[in-house]
Amino acid sequence: MATQVEDINPDIPSDVNYLNVTKGLKSWLTTHDHKRIGVMYLYSVMAAFLVGGMLALAIRLELLSPGQTVMSSETYNQVFTLHGIIMIFLFIIPSIPAALGNFIMPLVIGAKDVAFPKLNLASYYIWVVGAIFTIVAIITGGVDTGWTFYTPQSIRQSGSVIWMGLGIFILGFSSIFTGLNFLVTMHKLRDPKIGWFDMPLFCWAIYGTALIQILATPVLAITVLLLAAEKIFQVGIFNPALGGDPVLFQHFFWFYSHPAVYIMILPGMGVISETITAFSHKPIFGYRFVAFSSIAIAVLGFLVWGHHMFLSAESEFSTMIFSFLTFFVAIPSAIKIFNWTATLYKGSIALTTGMLYTLAFLFLFSIGGLTGIFLGALSVDVHLHDTYFVVAHFHYVMMGGTVMAFLAGIYYWWPKITGRMYPENISRFACLLVFIGFNVTFLTQFVVGSKGMPRRYYDYLEQFAPLNQFSTFGSWILGAGILIATVSLLWSLKNGQKATANPWGAAGLEWKTGSPPPLENFHELPEIKHGPYDYDYLYGGQKPTRH
Amino acid sequence: MNGAGTLQLPPQASTVAADIDALYYFIFWGCAIAFILVMGGMFFFMAKYRRREGVPYKPSPSHNTPLEVTWTVVPFLLLMVVFVWGFKGYMDLHITPANAMEYSVRGKQWLWQVNTPGVSTASVNEMVVPVNTPIKVLLQSDDVIHSFFVPDFRVKMDAYPNQYTTMWFEATKTGEFDMYCTEYCGTEHSQMFGKVIVKTQAEFEEWMGQNTGRQEDQDPAEYGEGLFVSKTCATCHSIDGSTALTGPSFKGLWGSQESLADGSSVLVDENYLRESMLEPNAKVVAGYEGVMPTFTGLLTDDDIFCLIEYIKTLQ
Ligand SMILES: [Cu+2]
Ligand SMILES: [Cu+2]
Numbered sequence: 001m002a003t004q005v006e007d008i009n010p011d012i013p014s015d016v017n018y019l020n021v022t023k024g025l026k027s028w029l030t031t032h033d034h035k036r037i038g039v040m041y042l043y044s045v046m047a048a049f050l051v052g053g054m055l056a057l058a059i060r061l062e063l064l065s066p067g068q069t070v071m072s073s074e075t076y077n078q079v080f081t082l083h084g085i086i087m088i089f090l091f092i093i094p095s096i097p098a099a100l101g102n103f104i105m106p107l108v109i110g111a112k113d114v115a116f117p118k119l120n121l122a123s124y125y126i127w128v129v130g131a132i133f134t135i136v137a138i139i140t141g142g143v144d145t146g147w148t149f150y151t152p153q154s155i156r157q158s159g160s161v162i163w164m165g166l167g168i169f170i171l172g173f174s175s176i177f178t179g180l181n182f183l184v185t186m187h188k189l190r191d192p193k194i195g196w197f198d199m200p201l202f203c204w205a206i207y208g209t210a211l212i213q214i215l216a217t218p219v220l221a222i223t224v225l226l227l228a229a230e231k232i233f234q235v236g237i238f239n240p241a242l243g244g245d246p247v248l249f250q251h252f253f254w255f256y257s258h259p260a261v262y263i264m265i266l267p268g269m270g271v272i273s274e275t276i277t278a279f280s281h282k283p284i285f286g287y288r289f290v291a292f293s294s295i296a297i298a299v300l301g302f303l304v305w306g307h308h309m310f311l312s313a314e315s316e317f318s319t320m321i322f323s324f325l326t327f328f329v330a331i332p333s334a335i336k337i338f339n340w341t342a343t344l345y346k347g348s349i350a351l352t353t354g355m356l357y358t359l360a361f362l363f364l365f366s367i368g369g370l371t372g373i374f375l376g377a378l379s380v381d382v383h384l385h386d387t388y389f390v391v392a393h394f395h396y397v398m399m400g401g402t403v404m405a406f407l408a409g410i411y412y413w414w415p416k417i418t419g420r421m422y423p424e425n426i427s428r429f430a431c432l433l434v435f436i437g438f439n440v441t442f443l444t445q446f447v448v449g450s451k452g453m454p455r456r457y458y459d460y461l462e463q464f465a466p467l468n469q470f471s472t473f474g475s476w477i478l479g480a481g482i483l484i485a486t487v488s489l490l491w492s493l494k495n496g497q498k499a500t501a502n503p504w505g506a507a508g509l510e511w512k513t514g515s516p517p518p519l520e521n522f523h524e525l526p527e528i529k530h531g532p533y534d535y536d537y538l539y540g541g542q543k544p545t546r547h
Numbered sequence: 548m549n550g551a552g553t554l555q556l557p558p559q560a561s562t563v564a565a566d567i568d569a570l571y572y573f574i575f576w577g578c579a580i581a582f583i584l585v586m587g588g589m590f591f592f593m594a595k596y597r598r599r600e601g602v603p604y605k606p607s608p609s610h611n612t613p614l615e616v617t618w619t620v621v622p623f624l625l626l627m628v629v630f631v632w633g634f635k636g637y638m639d640l641h642i643t644p645a646n647a648m649e650y651s652v653r654g655k656q657w658l659w660q661v662n663t664p665g666v667s668t669a670s671v672n673e674m675v676v677p678v679n680t681p682i683k684v685l686l687q688s689d690d691v692i693h694s695f696f697v698p699d700f701r702v703k704m705d706a707y708p709n710q711y712t713t714m715w716f717e718a719t720k721t722g723e724f725d726m727y728c729t730e731y732c733g734t735e736h737s738q739m740f741g742k743v744i745v746k747t748q749a750e751f752e753e754w755m756g757q758n759t760g761r762q763e764d765q766d767p768a769e770y771g772e773g774l775f776v777s778k779t780c781a782t783c784h785s786i787d788g789s790t791a792l793t794g795p796s797f798k799g800l801w802g803s804q805e806s807l808a809d810g811s812s813v814l815v816d817e818n819y820l821r822e823s824m825l826e827p828n829a830k831v832v833a834g835y836e837g838v839m840p841t842f843t844g845l846l847t848d849d850d851i852f853c854l855i856e857y858i859k860t861l862q
Binding site (some may be wrong): 068073074077089144145146148150153156240241245246247264280281282283284285286287289310311312313319320323324327330331334335337338339341342343344345346347348349350351359362363364367369370371373374376377378379380381382383384385387447450451452454455456457458459460461482510534536539542 | 552554556557563567570571574575578579581583584585586588589592593596597598600602604605606607609612614615618619620623626627629630632633634635636638639640641646682690692694696698699701702703704705708710725727728729730731732733734735736737738741748791803838
């Protein structure tokens, strides 16, 4: 056996760490520590996820049988609106960047904190205010517009959609500030010994995400302002009754929301690059291809918004261009899938929970990506547009992709964040339930949709009943999996075994400090001898490589 | 429904369906193969390289330019095939044959109003067309965006309040085909549902001939009962006194004193009922929202008379 060149799991003391240096609620609420802010985000977005998940269960319950099952059509429409808004704006967008990104990114570039710690805390509070504002606006205003709030439907009855929009506007600023903070941090606070190509791919993904957050989110803010201006000054912008154009709204909306899809998925891809290498003790296959594909996705993502509007009276010419570009943007994602799979080749694969979620990601995200090809193909999209096929497709991408990656990241970094190990077997079991439940729920929806059932339907024809029932059963399995995972993670906070500095034998810099890390991340910055994926050096006795 | 279609797709009942389905299955099988290859690799590696005690670490290359270029270029070329094929199919859907019959379809919350060329009153949630004849559909909306979708024909198009959109199809089978609204349009979105009825040329001409309303000798109340369903009143009004629907029940309505939203009340007689159908917002019933669409142009005078006769029977 090759000699081990350095102590992979050094005994770094962590009796005084970021969790216990100061005590009390106030010390948390006024903290400037990126790790504590990350943890506060983590709990908050998890809470949002659980609420959104319960709403999802309610939606599936209503769809258990045709006609009214448990709620009226008004309630149903409000429930799916709330589900969509919470999951997208409160959960997925901040999930990985703001929670895991905040915690991990400064650590792995050898920084003591982010560039603007106070702004970081402010971002969190802006998120909280925006979240409360949005939810209150939806519930008190009975908003039932869907998360897309297309005009003129959204502006017909009351002004409540404007209030909801304002909530999202506030949330948008939280997202912009976080993005800005991260960009500056990576440029200015990166340890001089860590070159751009020595950064973990997670940072590249966060970088790409931050770019989109800064460039795209203002468009959403502009849209909301225009909606408000239209309402207040009665000038026609989007409202046909005033001479406005509803298609214009769709352009604005998707000009933000398509890039936002990449705000949601890029960080997930970043997490997967970390977990798949750490759990198979293998350098990432094709570092540069993966790194540049993140940036390619961020850029190309701005050019395909029109693929949501193939049936929105778009000209044949622009339809053609958007379809072409859509296929183009599929390539970088495909490259990543191939590279991750190739990373496993000749690895030393440990099937921990984090790895299982990683593999689940590969499986589900591949399906999500491949079914996107159906929707990009123009003639087929005419049939599938706005059916359940689309619902299934984006759940495979968002939940099968981002959420699986988020969970993979949580299990991977849990020892680092909390200083405790989670219970492995029960967590694996929960992962299995999530995987099975997810497929039962959403695989069926592809067929429901390609057979012709439109989305956002409260009621449906008898012929769709068996598949819908099946999907609802799946949602219960999925719910049970998430419940078990949540309970066991919370349990481990107090009762889990104490974690060592580097329980996975991983190469990243974050594992060279205590679990949990001290206040300013490292007692003293370790000598950086190798890159974040240099397992050939750590375990194979090869010379350290720098990219 | 005619036939069950395939496992994933509904029956094919229009000229464009076969080509769209062929592309669908081309993509499907391409994806299936790609998926099995990648997942096969993943599961194989997972089993073969599972971490085991005492197995020494063997470094292996983590970079291979020819391989990486291959898996970039090959998928790209395949996707270009899909792109071109999809675009051609899309153009077929967009170029309306010059000899098409022109129907007009209006979406409004929450029904489809269909005007057949040569028929003076519009039908509701029902579109009767001849088989093997190109049909152009001029779409518009009275209020919000709707989208007209007939799965068995593989056609769909959004309907806008401020502009016309068009689409066309040619049915290749006779029978009844579901049509839906696929753009979310509010509370009763999922009830905005109807049928396209495809008839043979001879049947279609016969239908055009007799579609002038009630037969001489038919009982008005009985005919009205049919209208109550076919003109969609039943989606919002019950006849058994239940109040679960959007509008008031018709049971016991005739001859009663109706209290209105403005606080006044009115005797329910023929004129009130007529006005309720033609100008529903003139007098809004207390406790309800004025969301009933106007039926002006959708009901002939005789239809209104028959509906009134029918409501009278619901005591
Ligand atoms: Cu998109
Ligand atoms: Cu609709």
